[in-house]
Amino acid sequence: MGETIFRGMLDFGDAIVASVERCPVELQPMLYREVLLSGGNFSWVVPERLEDTAVDAPTKMKLLLRQKGIKNVSVKMTQSPQFSVWHGCIIYGFAVPENYEWDWQRLEGWMKLSG
Amino acid sequence: MANLPIEDRLLHYFLAMGAQQTERAEIPQNNLAFLSGSEKIHVVILRNEDFIQRNKVFETILSLTSLRNTSQLLYLAAPRLLGASIDAAIFKPYGIGLLLFDERRIDEAVPPQSLQPTQTMQQKSPNLDPGVLTELATLRSMYAEMERNMATLREDLKTFQRDSESRTSTTEPTPSSRINRPESMFANPSFSSAQLPSFFANNPWLDVLSKRGRPGDEPIAG
Numbered sequence: 001m002g003e004t005i006f007r008g009m010l011d012f013g014d015a016i017v018a019s020v021e022r023c024p025v026e027l028q029p030m031l032y033r034e035v036l037l038s039g040g041n042f043s044w045v046v047p048e049r050l051e052d053t054a055v056d057a058p059t060k061m062k063l064l065l066r067q068k069g070i071k072n073v074s075v076k077m078t079q080s081p082q083f084s085v086w087h088g089c090i091i092y093g094f095a096v097p098e099n100y101e102w103d104w105q106r107l108e109g110w111m112k113l114s115g
Numbered sequence: 116m117a118n119l120p121i122e123d124r125l126l127h128y129f130l131a132m133g134a135q136q137t138e139r140a141e142i143p144q145n146n147l148a149f150l151s152g153s154e155k156i157h158v159v160i161l162r163n164e165d166f167i168q169r170n171k172v173f174e175t176i177l178s179l180t181s182l183r184n185t186s187q188l189l190y191l192a193a194p195r196l197l198g199a200s201i202d203a204a205i206f207k208p209y210g211i212g213l214l215l216f217d218e219r220r221i222d223e224a225v226p227p228q229s230l231q232p233t234q235t236m237q238q239k240s241p242n243l244d245p246g247v248l249t250e251l252a253t254l255r256s257m258y259a260e261m262e263r264n265m266a267t268l269r270e271d272l273k274t275f276q277r278d279s280e281s282r283t284s285t286t287e288p289t290p291s292s293r294i295n296r297p298e299s300m301f302a303n304p305s306f307s308s309a310q311l312p313s314f315f316a317n318n319p320w321l322d323v324l325s326k327r328g329r330p331g332d333e334p335i336a337g
Contacts, residue, residue, distance in 0.1 A: 087312075087314045088320075090312070090314075091314070091315070091318060091320050091321060091324065092320075092324060094315075094321070095320065095321045095322075095323075095324035095325045095327075096324045096325070096327045097325065097327060097328055097329075099328060100327040100328035101328075108327075109327070109328070
């Protein structure tokens with residue numbers, strides 16, 4: 001995230017906290033209430049007969065954040081975890097005007113490398 | 116031009132000189148016959164592969180002499196190497212014209228002498244240098260070949276355009292269409308949502324992102 005390299009041993013709770021703490025303090029409570037999980041691995045479901053042992057990804061996130069003292073949390077899964085990032089890319093590429101050039105402050109826009 | 120068989124190149128050469136080809140079925144292989152006015156022109160071709168056989172060279176030259184009674188102008192068309200190995204002037208006393216060819220051009224090294232001297236092709240334009248006439252004939256034949264190539268290229272271009280149009284209509288939208296989509300989508304109410312994936316439907320980010328870079332589009336935080 002940014003210039004920070006997350007090592008493999010960092011759990012998702014720490015990753016979420018590190019990400020949120022990069023944002024303005026006023027926004028942090030709202031961000032914890034809008035944690036949205038995306039990615040195929042999050043769509044893992046609890047196998048039969050392991051319901052008393054394992055939990056799904058949103059529940060796991062809530063537990064991890066609770067261990068760090070963050071309680072007012074809402075974690076949801078996107079409707080299609082495998083493809084939602086791709087959907088976002090497509091929506092972004094479709095909607096953002098072609099003449100919207102890259103902005104280093106906002107860290108978005110079209111970066112034209114040639115011509 | 117150089118890729119054409121020597122028969123076709125000679126055909127172009129004589130057609131460019133104003134001659135007309137006679138029925139090809141009437142003449143033996145490696146021979147060409149033309150009519151120029153009332154004169155009959157006969158060309159015997161000595162091919163590159165025949166040139167290395169001495170007997171074939173003699174046979175070709177002798178076959179020319181046997182045509183004296185039927186044609187007014189006789190030509191031997193031979194590889195340019197022949198001009199280097201023998202003195203081309205030896206053909207002159209016998210009235211046999213010599214055409215030397217290579218991969219690029221055909222030159223009249225020795226003009227033929229007509230049995231009816233008043234009607235030779237050279238005498239039709241006595242003021243012109245024979246070298247210029249030869250060059251002109253070569254240029255004319257090259258021009259004719261260029262026109263044929265142009266016609267072929269035009270056909271190829273038409274075919275290519277048809278293929279590319281049909282391919283464009285069946286493939287995904289081009290980048291240029293992508294550039295206009297945000298504006299056209301919101302400006303044109305007839306833009307069919309059926310053309311877009313389901314996740315476009317009622318997606319609020321389309322409206323937000325389409326305002327990027329416009330006045331009033333300020334960052335939420337930063």
